[in-house]
Amino acid sequence: MNVLLVVDNPKNWPLNIPNVGVVSARDYLESRLGDLPRRTRVFNLCKSYRYQTMGYYVSLIAAARGHKAFPSITSILDLKSRSVMRLVSEEMDEIIQKSFKQIQSETFELSIYFGKNLAMKYDRLSMELFNLFRCPFLRAFFFKKDGKWHLRNVSMIAVSDIPENHFPYVIDFAGAYLEGHEQKQRRRKSRVYDLAILIDPDEKMPPSDAKAISKFEKAAESCGFNTEIITKNDYHRLPVFDALFIRETTAVNHHTFKFAQRAEAEGLFVIDDPQSIIRCTNKVYLAELLGQHRIPSPDTVIINRKSLDKVVSRLSFPCIIKQPDSSFSQGVVKAEDYDDFMIKAGQMLQKSELIIAQAFMPTAFDWRIGTLAGEVIYACKYYMAGSHWQIVEWKKTSVEMGNTEALKIEDVPDAVIKMALRASRLIGEGLYGIDIKTFESKNYVIEVNDNPSIDSGIEDDVMKEGLYLKIMNHFMESVRRKKAV
Template identity: 50%
Template sequence: MKIIITVTSLKDWDFDIQDVEVVTGKQYLTNPVYSKLKNARVFNLCRDYKYQNTGYYVSLLAAARKHKAIPSINTIQEMKTLSVVKILSTELDSLIQKSLKDIKSEKFVLSIYFGKNLSKKYDAISVQLFNLFQSPFIRAHFTFSNGKWGVQSISPIASGDIPEDHQAFVEDATKKYFEAKKFSVPERTTAAYSMAILWDPLEKTAPSSEKTLQKFIKAANQKGIQANLITKDDYSTLSSYDALFIRETTAVNHHTFRFAQRAKAEGLVVVDDPESIIKCSNKVYLAELLKMHQIDAPETLIIHKENINIAPDILGFPIILKQPDSAFSQGVSKAENMEEYKKKVVDLLEKSDLIVGQQFLQTDFDWRVGVFNGEAIYACKYYMSKEHWQIVNWNNNGKYGKVETMPVEMAPPALIKTAEKLSKLIGESLYGVDIKQKGNKFYVIEINDNPNIDTGVEDAVLKDKLYSKMMDVFLNRIQKSKQVVLN
């Protein structure tokens, strides 16, 4: 991939960086060499990103040419919009407070060069702001008000505006950024495409273990897809890949969702996609969806402040109470009587205007059907944790019950049909559909994006064929996405 740096004037760039071509913004816009260039990454360091000025057009035309621009035209707009800046920066609130706690003044300016600051103590906040607002050099303005720090504005720093006493540091930071192995996908040998697998090495309840991720990587390589593990700090490398596979527990107000959004905007094949994360993470949405499409589920009621008292009459006791974004048995509780019910409902309604109340169905196990691309790929019986009513007992260090996996074709046809029907209503991503069985009837409990796939459990039947089958889907989607670009 060719690396280009655009500046307003060549005098603005006085650094010696190997394997990087430095041109003026005007040259990039007008020289046909660059309009014909394929597979380029453009670092836009022009002085002005104002609407319809040179810097603005560099990022705009880079998008039209299928070049990867930093900052992208979307990032330029985000930095100009104060409300967007504040919304995105709230994700980093605790880190901002921790990083700036020793500053005595009421204003603070942080200069960030490829995620680095002259003072190492600000590196953590610098790399996260760089991930949020991807521009080579940015300046973050903070103000202290009402006992806490907040972001007032984010603005790009043009190459010609770098303070003289920062020059040596900037050159070093730039060299390290371009030399970093993870800056771009390593040279491909036989691999035609590339995939980033997002994971958290420290996550205790990750959907796939590191051993399992290596199986995904091996299967991808066999299909001509070079797969690399990345973490939340590798946000800036996303555009180097053809696909993103998220193997970290997802949530809407979380970096996993931001990764999914950015990957989709960059044209990558994304699993799980942002829409699936939004839909699967909200149990209120699911309750309405099941009702609209007449899919069997335990008696369910959307509870709010006006109907608190009537829910027990409709659902009976015990009642299952779910916060809208609950997942993997967390955020789910059981109320055995009215006193317990009222206390738990009041607590939940402080966090959300709507919560889900559900009839309790006693079973020894829950079915979990894994569905990918609209097709069931595994079927498991997740038994309840010992002496507990859920498959995971979070009061006992997250202890799981036993699991039995069977061939999909051996599972009850009605079970598979229900799981596939619900999944198709959500999308074509990777889902885990939890279903209870009473006699010959099946009742949907929930659907999760990013379900568990682990060695010896969900792959117990298909083994390596499970990973191969999934990578076939990625390969087909990547190839189709490339055809769309070419057309």
């Protein structure tokens, strides 16, 4: 078992945990331990994690060596963040209220040793906090206000502050945790890396349907990943993975963006990365970006509340109005005339400081060109829904989609392919779907989507399982490159 407890001074370490080595922070930092396996787990139990202390550097250097540090640098920073504490308190509210409903006092301290408390009734809350902050010994402080419990802060427990009569429990909890993890690792056989696929089981129009997710799982495992489907409730578990694939609709003010940020901070390879989410989910940014790089797109006007009256003269009707963060045809409306425009634009400007208006280009279909790391990997035609002007028509009780047609990449006009690659390279090296209209014999980029749709029987209709393998191979190659640095 490649497990190290790193402490300030091993001579003062009072616990003997079976199969676990205890070393000094100085020896670890000065590489006096020989060559340790890259996936060694390092439990950092130094007295202080303050910036540039020994404890801070142990977690920092562990990450550089490819070791799994507990806590990680991100967790250390989270322990000091008031905003993180507020977020944790809100997200764990139900568990917190259930755990302390019988407590009569106004404050409560919860000691957590490897995810356990001496009282079993607090085990769920203890494990949630442990998985979030990944620190072996934690103390959480709670307070009651207006009859409701709140988390004030979480801090590390110094070994010297652990009551002596708790030591037998600490040893049992540590042994059980480490042994359980070791058994899990043995069950994983020869697979080296762990991939998480983030989904929302309740999303009405997810970027990948259940069949496609299953195909991603099989492809990932054939490439050598241990694969696990996760949801928004698994945020605290991100550090145990090596890669994250986000397969639910992304937005900046959404948990998907928080997942992407934390995954990147923890050293995971992630699609969609935070930068791509920021760039693709804002239509104002995309309009400006395409214009700056002279990539043809529909005539676009950026509008704010003060300019609303002035821009009308620059528009022709009908026109399209978009919320900056619109997706799957939601937040996108057509204004038939001046009066219709003023009403709909005014409504949107109540939600956002900026919106965009674009020239309306009626077409039978939109091109969707899928790219990954600057390479085209699939091509589709998305036809308009019935007599509607969009590929998706949102009705009161249902959603209607137009037909689709997957094509071989070589059957797509070269001009469309080249335009899609130019646009995608402005965003990054991730997985993107570029929407292009061919109108009056000219091509126009409508938008670049992070988190593009990949559904079974649609985007994969030409490459079949090969499409999933191509994406998962890219994940594996990217993880290996990150680990080799």
